[in-house]
Structure formats: structure tokens, C-alpha cells
Amino acid sequence: MFFLQLMLGSLLLPPMMSSGFRHSLSMWLTHISGPTQFPEFSAVLMLDDIQVGYYDTNIDQILKVGGGGEKGAELDLGQLTLDVLQEIVMEMRMRLDMVRKQLNLTSPGVYVQQRMGACGVQEDGQPYFIMVRDGANGHDADSIHFNTTHFLYSGGDGWDFQFDTKREVYEQMRFKTFLTLCGLTLRNLLKSEKHLVMRRVRPRLRLLSQPGGGGAQITCLATDFYPRHINLTLLRDGEPVDEEEMTVGSVLPNGNGLYQLRKTLVVDEEELQRKHKYTCAASHLSLDNRLDVSWRAESFHSFRVYAISAPVVLVVVVVLLGVIMCV
Structure with a gap:
């Protein structure tokens, strides 16, 4: 210990x-x-x-x-x-x-x-x-x-x-x-x-969204950067989201000599209906300018297209096989 x-x-x-x-x-x-x-x-x-x-x-x-x-x-x-x-x-x-x-x-x-x-x-x-x-x-x-x-x-x-x-x-x-x-x-x-x-390794920046709890979970993720100091910000319509609203992780080793950091925001269905634009932004010694990636929220139902159940997958496969056989 x-x-x-x-x-x-x-x-x-x-x-x-x-x-x-x-x-x-x-x-x-x-x-x-x-x-x-x-x-x-x-x-x-x-x-x-x-x-x-x-x-x-x-x-x-x-x-x-x-x-x-x-x-x-x-x-x-x-x-x-x-x-x-x-x-x-x-x-x-x-x-x-x-x-x-x-x-x-x-x-x-x-x-x-x-x-x-x-x-x-x-x-x-x-x-x-x-x-x-x-x-x-x-x-x-x-x-x-x-x-x-x-x-x-x-x-x-x-x-x-x-x-x-x-x-x-x-x-x-x-x-x-x-x-x-x-x-x-x-x-x-x-x-x-x-x-x-003295090396400078640019971060890989991603903005992940997935349904959960009647709303959505939005994660700002930076990986594979060095040195470990990074300024990672999640913005809502161009304004920084208060860190008290998010789950903020620590800078963690990536297992390859580089680092990762994530910040996660949970939003409800009512918030999604407002269709805010969320932006994940990073400033780092390896970057000349700020790096950012954006996503605009839709309604909760828009997330469901990514959660395909097993029966639906089976139907899709059968349809595709039918098309192939006809050809």
C-alpha cells in the first residue's frame, strides 16, 4: 500500500x-x-x-x-x-x-x-x-x-x-x-x-455517445498522447460544461508509454430534445492549434438505431441471403 x-x-x-x-x-x-x-x-x-x-x-x-x-x-x-x-x-x-x-x-x-x-x-x-x-x-x-x-x-x-x-x-x-x-x-x-x-505525441480525440438511463451518456476521450499534461474540455453549444456536471477521470497510463483521459456527461431525454451541439476539445504540447470533434444531439430514439437486437440481426441476414440468391 x-x-x-x-x-x-x-x-x-x-x-x-x-x-x-x-x-x-x-x-x-x-x-x-x-x-x-x-x-x-x-x-x-x-x-x-x-x-x-x-x-x-x-x-x-x-x-x-x-x-x-x-x-x-x-x-x-x-x-x-x-x-x-x-x-x-x-x-x-x-x-x-x-x-x-x-x-x-x-x-x-x-x-x-x-x-x-x-x-x-x-x-x-x-x-x-x-x-x-x-x-x-x-x-x-x-x-x-x-x-x-x-x-x-x-x-x-x-x-x-x-x-x-x-x-x-x-x-x-x-x-x-x-x-x-x-x-x-x-x-x-x-x-x-x-x-x-522531449517527444510530443498527438492525442487521438473521440466523442462517444450511447443511450442509457432514459437519456444518453456522452464521453470526451483523448488517448495515446505524450507528455501526460493535457487540457481536455467538453463544450455544449460552444460553452464549457461545468466539471461538476461530469464524471472526470484521472490521466491514466495507456500501457504503451502514452496516456489517456476521459470526461463523461449524462444527459436526460429532455436535454436531448434541445439538440445541443457537443464538442470535445483538446489542447496539448504536440498541437499547434486546438483539436476538436463535435456531435449534435438528436432525440433519445435516434440512439436506438445503434442498438440492434439479435432477432433484428437475424432478419437482416435472412433478407441479405435472399437478395444474394436471387442475383
Whole structure:
């Protein structure tokens, strides 16, 4: 559950672009204590929302996952990055013991500690922030946020550990070093994976309508676009429909490295009789102009021609066969 929360939380990183934030590098780390078939320690490396690397203590090297080059080959991020990873392995071992004591997790068995670390750079490529968040066995432990001017520590449920002044100064110096290293690694990856993170894939836009509940369900759907930021609007006679009237989904992965988003409006028979014109419109970085597709509502009965029952299909088939035989 905690790892899922972290993964969902990572989706909050890209929207910071609006305040000068440009790209992020994040690492998702898992340490398992106890007898399992999994590596004791593993890490997934993400550039923005793209997985680019994988590491575990069995292979003891960072492997390339996506992008250019040979998949599964070593991803060369420099010996210093590998040294930091190995240092984090030792730290997380000690950290899990500490967390277990704090959260009173004393019974024998398998225990899992998870950590998400991320850094971001601004438009000019300068490091902007770094953060680390820890959890153990589904419990939120603590987190640290650091940028060039602020150091913020916060504890989770049941976690009452606090830094003294000396420890806080040490951690600030340590995180300043990590911020510099993470920023350097991020810039190097942006160069090698530029074709992925800088790509622009136009959305496929559709306006779907189907009968239901005595009226109709109108869905504005955008699929297969990248990057994930999109402005999708459903208009009624040229005016935006209030989002409180609709069911608005989240931007979801499409399973192919691209994204999808849908907004659905339910209208009744009386609304259909007014024969409004509905337009699904999208603005996206891949588009020079707004993309839109329209549909004009008819009465409820106009939808029924698309819902052909089995007996009707059978009659149509028999008629067609008769025509063919006559010919």
C-alpha cells in the first residue's frame, strides 16, 4: 500500500512545471528483511515518468530498462552513483531496525522498508529540490524535503524521532551533496534519453455517445498522447460544461508509454430534445492549434438505431441471403 501511495505521489511531480520546475529524477527503493525469493534490496530509476534503470543487490549494477541502446545492458551513471546506492543499502538496513523499534514491529517474519527519493531541476537546468520519503510494512515513517534554502523534516504515524541541531546540520550538508549529484545525473540522463522525454505525441480525440438511463451518456476521450499534461474540455453549444456536471477521470497510463483521459456527461431525454451541439476539445504540447470533434444531439430514439437486437440481426441476414440468391 505504501509503495502504491508513493507511485501515485510521483504523478504530482510533473505539474510543478508551472512554477519553473522542468524535469525530475526519482528512485523507488525496496529493502526486504526475512526469507523470501526476492533480492534483499532493489531499486527502480525513473526519469520524469519513464523507467530507465533497475538495480538490485544480486546483480550489483544498474541495468538499462528503456530508451535507446540495448535493453538490459549496464546503464553507466558513474561509479559515484553506484557508491551512493551501496551506501543507501547499508543505511536502509539500519533504518529498518530503527523503524521497527519505533513502530513496535517486533514479531519475527518478513519486513519491508520502502523509500522514494526524487530531485528536480528548473528550466535553466539548475537543481531545485530533493526529497526522501520512508515507510515500513505499509506504515508511513518520515520524510525530508530540501532545497537550497529550506530543510523540512516530518514524521508519520507513530514516529516520534527528531533531529538534534548537530544532526540537522549534518543532514543538510549531506542532502546538499545528494542534490548536486542527483542534478548532475538527471542532466546526463536528459541528454541520453532526450528522444523519450522531449517527444510530443498527438492525442487521438473521440466523442462517444450511447443511450442509457432514459437519456444518453456522452464521453470526451483523448488517448495515446505524450507528455501526460493535457487540457481536455467538453463544450455544449460552444460553452464549457461545468466539471461538476461530469464524471472526470484521472490521466491514466495507456500501457504503451502514452496516456489517456476521459470526461463523461449524462444527459436526460429532455436535454436531448434541445439538440445541443457537443464538442470535445483538446489542447496539448504536440498541437499547434486546438483539436476538436463535435456531435449534435438528436432525440433519445435516434440512439436506438445503434442498438440492434439479435432477432433484428437475424432478419437482416435472412433478407441479405435472399437478395444474394436471387442475383
